[in-house]
Amino acid sequence: MLTSADIDLSLIAKKLLEKNLQFSFLVPTETALKKSIIDAHDSFRAFLKQQDIHDYKDQQKGTKHKKIVSASILSNGEIAESKISLYRPETKDGDPRLWVYGLSKYASPNNVIAVIYHKNNLFVLNCSEYNNFEKHLNSGLFDTDDHKTISPIANELLAKLRNISSKGFIKTITPGDTGIGMTLESLLEIQANSSREPDYKGIELKSKRTRSRGNRAREQLFSKVPIWKSSPISKAVELIKLRGYIDKDGSEALRHTISADKPNSLGLYLEVDQENDILKQMHYDSETEKSTYDVCWKLSELKQALLKKHKETFWVYARGRGKGANEEFHYIEVTHTQKPAIEKFDILLETGLLTVDYTMHIKENGQVRDHGYLFKIKPEAFSILFPAPILYSLES
Known part of the structure; x- marks a missing residue:
C-alpha cells in the first residue's frame, strides 16, 4: 500500500x-x-x-x-x-x-x-x-520539550578525550579500518576484549573518520544475525548462493544495502511485520512480479540489541592523514547520545531511514566469511533515533 x-x-x-x-x-x-x-x-x-x-x-x-x-x-x-x-x-x-x-x-x-x-x-x-x-x-500544535543532562562519567570521559585531542595527530596502533577505534581505546587505557558490554564505564564508544559537513555516511548501530531456524533460508551459504553474485575476486558474495522503501538492484528489500514482531528480508522477482520471503529477525530482539548497545554513546570523529601503518588520527569531535527512541524503530525501518547491510562471501574452503549483518541509520535520521544529541568540540 x-x-x-x-x-x-x-x-x-x-x-x-x-x-x-x-x-x-x-x-x-x-x-x-x-x-x-x-x-x-x-x-x-x-x-x-x-x-x-x-x-x-x-x-x-x-x-x-x-x-x-x-x-x-x-x-x-x-x-x-x-x-x-x-x-x-x-x-x-x-x-x-x-x-x-x-x-x-x-x-x-x-x-x-x-x-x-x-x-x-x-x-x-x-x-x-x-x-x-x-x-x-510548525504551528506549535505538536511542540514538545526534550532535555538531557550529562553524567559525571560522561564529563570524565569528555575531559580525557579533550586531553587526547590536544596532542594532535597520533599514529595508529594497527592498519586498516579498526585502527581508529583501537587507537582511541588504547589511549583511554581500555583493554581490548571480545565483550559486547559498553566500552567506558557504561558508555559505548564509536569512532570514525570525519567527512565533509552534510556528507556523513550512515552510522552503524549494531550487528544481528538472522534467526536461521525460523527462516525459509536456513544458512548464510544458502543465502549467498541464492541471492548473491560473483565479485571482482571471483568469490560468491553478497554485499548489499537493503531497505524497506524499495527493492535494491538484487531485488532484496525489508518488510516490517509489526503484528507478528518480525522483520523479513524479501526478494522481488521483476519477471514474475512475485516476492519471496528469505530470512527474518524478531523486531523485539533488534530493539533490545539497540537499547543494550546504545543506552549512552560517545560517537567520536577524527581527522585522518597518511595510509596503512603510517595513518594518523586527530580526534576532534564527539556526538553524545542517550536513550534511543525505541518507539521510532519500526517506522524508521519502514521508511528506509534504517537499513541492513549484508557483508559476506564464500571462502575457497567453502566457509562463509562475514563482517556482520549490520543495522545502520541514515545521517538525516540520527537525531530522530537519538533525540537531542549533544555535540562537543574537542579542540576548544
Whole structure:
C-alpha cells in the first residue's frame, strides 16, 4: 500500500519523527476514496494497538461491532472535527478496514495521509499537500520539550578525550579500518576484549573518520544475525548462493544495502511485520512480479540489541592523514547520545531511514566469511533515533 505514495515517505517521516510524534501512514487508492474503504494495513493496526485505541484481533465481524473514534482533520491552517470508523466486514475473512469521515474532500489518490496520536487525540494530516503539511507541523500544535543532562562519567570521559585531542595527530596502533577505534581505546587505557558490554564505564564508544559537513555516511548501530531456524533460508551459504553474485575476486558474495522503501538492484528489500514482531528480508522477482520471503529477525530482539548497545554513546570523529601503518588520527569531535527512541524503530525501518547491510562471501574452503549483518541509520535520521544529541568540540 505505502509503495504507491506520491511523495518521499522518508522525508515526511523524518519531519514527523523530529517532533517526537506517534503516527502511521495511509495511502488511499482511487477505489478506496470512491468506496470510502481503506484497508487497515499491519503497521496501522499496530499503531492503534500501541496507543490503546483499538485492537482488531478482539473485534467481531459486522457493522454492529464497528468502533467509531474521534479525530481532527488538519487542512489550510484549520482544524475540522471528524471521526474514524474501525471495523471488520462479514466478507473477505473480515479483513480489517477503516474510513476517515470526509477524507475524500481533503485527499487525492496516492496522497500520503498521516494519522497522528498526540496528547490523547488523533489528527489526520495530508502530507502530500506539502505546504499544508509544513504549516500544521510548525504551528506549535505538536511542540514538545526534550532535555538531557550529562553524567559525571560522561564529563570524565569528555575531559580525557579533550586531553587526547590536544596532542594532535597520533599514529595508529594497527592498519586498516579498526585502527581508529583501537587507537582511541588504547589511549583511554581500555583493554581490548571480545565483550559486547559498553566500552567506558557504561558508555559505548564509536569512532570514525570525519567527512565533509552534510556528507556523513550512515552510522552503524549494531550487528544481528538472522534467526536461521525460523527462516525459509536456513544458512548464510544458502543465502549467498541464492541471492548473491560473483565479485571482482571471483568469490560468491553478497554485499548489499537493503531497505524497506524499495527493492535494491538484487531485488532484496525489508518488510516490517509489526503484528507478528518480525522483520523479513524479501526478494522481488521483476519477471514474475512475485516476492519471496528469505530470512527474518524478531523486531523485539533488534530493539533490545539497540537499547543494550546504545543506552549512552560517545560517537567520536577524527581527522585522518597518511595510509596503512603510517595513518594518523586527530580526534576532534564527539556526538553524545542517550536513550534511543525505541518507539521510532519500526517506522524508521519502514521508511528506509534504517537499513541492513549484508557483508559476506564464500571462502575457497567453502566457509562463509562475514563482517556482520549490520543495522545502520541514515545521517538525516540520527537525531530522530537519538533525540537531542549533544555535540562537543574537542579542540576548544
